[in-house]
Amino acid sequence: MPRTRSFLLLQQQLHKRYLFRRQSTRGFAESSDVGWFRSFFVHKVDSRKDAHSNLLSKKETSHLYKLQFHNVKPDCLDTYNSLSAEVQNQLHCDESYPCEVVGSWNTWYGEQDQAVHLWRYSGGYPALTECLEKLKHNKEYKEFRKERSKLLISRRNQLLLEFSFWNDPTPRTGPNIYELRSYNLKPGTMLEWGNNWARAISSRQENNEAVGGFFTQIGELYVVHHLWAYKDLQAREETRNAAWLKEGWESVVYYTVPLIRSMDSRIMIPMKVSPLQ
Numbered sequence: 001m002p003r004t005r006s007f008l009l010l011q012q013q014l015h016k017r018y019l020f021r022r023q024s025t026r027g028f029a030e031s032s033d034v035g036w037f038r039s040f041f042v043h044k045v046d047s048r049k050d051a052h053s054n055l056l057s058k059k060e061t062s063h064l065y066k067l068q069f070h071n072v073k074p075d076c077l078d079t080y081n082s083l084s085a086e087v088q089n090q091l092h093c094d095e096s097y098p099c100e101v102v103g104s105w106n107t108w109y110g111e112q113d114q115a116v117h118l119w120r121y122s123g124g125y126p127a128l129t130e131c132l133e134k135l136k137h138n139k140e141y142k143e144f145r146k147e148r149s150k151l152l153i154s155r156r157n158q159l160l161l162e163f164s165f166w167n168d169p170t171p172r173t174g175p176n177i178y179e180l181r182s183y184n185l186k187p188g189t190m191l192e193w194g195n196n197w198a199r200a201i202s203s204r205q206e207n208n209e210a211v212g213g214f215f216t217q218i219g220e221l222y223v224v225h226h227l228w229a230y231k232d233l234q235a236r237e238e239t240r241n242a243a244w245l246k247e248g249w250e251s252v253v254y255y256t257v258p259l260i261r262s263m264d265s266r267i268m269i270p271m272k273v274s275p276l277q
Contacts, residue, residue, distance in 0.1 A: 056194045056215065057161035062124045065102070065160040065214055067225065068117040076151040077106065077113055083151070084115065085273040087144045092273075097134060098127035102169050102212075103227075103276035105178055105268035116180065116268060118169070118212075118227075128159075158219030165198040166213035167205075169227065174277030176229045178211070179236065180266045183224040189259040190215060190222060200252040204228075207239050211276065229276070233267070 072080045084104070092101045099121045107114040121127040135141050162168070185193055197213070204210050211227040230236040243249050270277050 055191065056163055062122075063162060064121040064124045064128055064217075065162065066117075066119040066121070066128070066157055067160055067214070068115075068119070068155065068157045069111075070115040070117070070155045071111070071153040072113045072115060072151055073153055074113045077115075080115060080148070080151045081106070081271055083144065083147060084117075085271060087141065088117070089273055090140070092275075097131055098122050099131050101273075101275060103178070104271040104274040106271065108177070108267045108269050110264070110266035110268075114266075115271075116266070120169075156219070158223065159217045160214035160225065161217055163194060163197070163213040163215065165194070165201055167210060169212035169276065171275040172211075172229060172277055174270060175231075176270070176277060177232060177236070178268045178270065178276065179228045179230065180268060181226045181228070182264045182266075183226075183260050184220070184262045185222040185224060185259050186261055187222050190224075193224060193256060193259055196252050196256050199248060203243050203246040203249050203252075204239075206242075207235075209239055 070080070088101050088104065091097055091099065099119055102118040102120050103116075104118075105116045107116065121131065123130075183193075201210060201213070209228045209230060211229050212225075213227070214225045216223040216225075228236075230239060
């Protein structure tokens with residue numbers, strides 16, 4: 001009987017020690033993980049107490065981006081390009097609109113007879129709302145939309161934020177080709193994706209090929225877009241192959257591939273009025 005009681009007391013003591021060590025280890029791991037994770041981002045936020053979009057995006061700029069995909073009737077692409085260029089140029093140069101065209105392209109390889117436009121709204125959602133309200137009363141824009149509808153098969157758009165660790169997309173001289181790589185991620189994996197790419201992006205900067213990195217806020221969710229610029233397709237192949245020779249690139253690919261549900265690549269040619277040439 002005394003031996004049984006002693007054994008029970010010993011079990012209780014061991015169990016208490018186990019719980020204490022578990023709590024201590026867990027607390028240390030959590031604090032270490034948070035500190036390690038924070039180091040990759042511009043602003044310091046506890047990942048458990050803030051939205052993922054706030055952790056990943058550039059809060060200091062408050063830019064909002066809109067990505068448009070317009071599928072054009074095959075025999076109307078030239079007409080569409082001319083009409084779109086005229087109206088985009090007007091909006092881009094009008095300082096009363098808090099928006100600007102970042103880039104406009106036609107898809108070369110990928111979905112054919114397609115136009116892709118990237119807009120930036122300086123000031124986030126309020127800037128977007130301001131533009132929409134002004135365009136409601138813009139007679140020229142209304143006429144443009146009416147004429148454009150005759151040239152399109154379908155269209156869709158997405159609202160995006162830019163990753164904090166990517167460089168801002170700025171105008172470029174050409175000639176260049178552009179690749180838009182789009183990744184549909186598994187829900188709940190965006191932070192892990194950003195965590196890995198925050199380390200990887202330095203491996204893709206030497207040839208100035210990185211243009212911009214974005215993730216969706218409205219539209220199809222858990223979608224990431226990486227925009228790259230290359231002199232030509234041969235330069236693209238050589239640049240991508242060179243990345244595998246850099247330390248850490250292989251592990252980034254290893255850890256991010258399981259996060260992807262599907263992916264797509266478009267090779268695009270800039271329109272004449274595109275700031276990204």
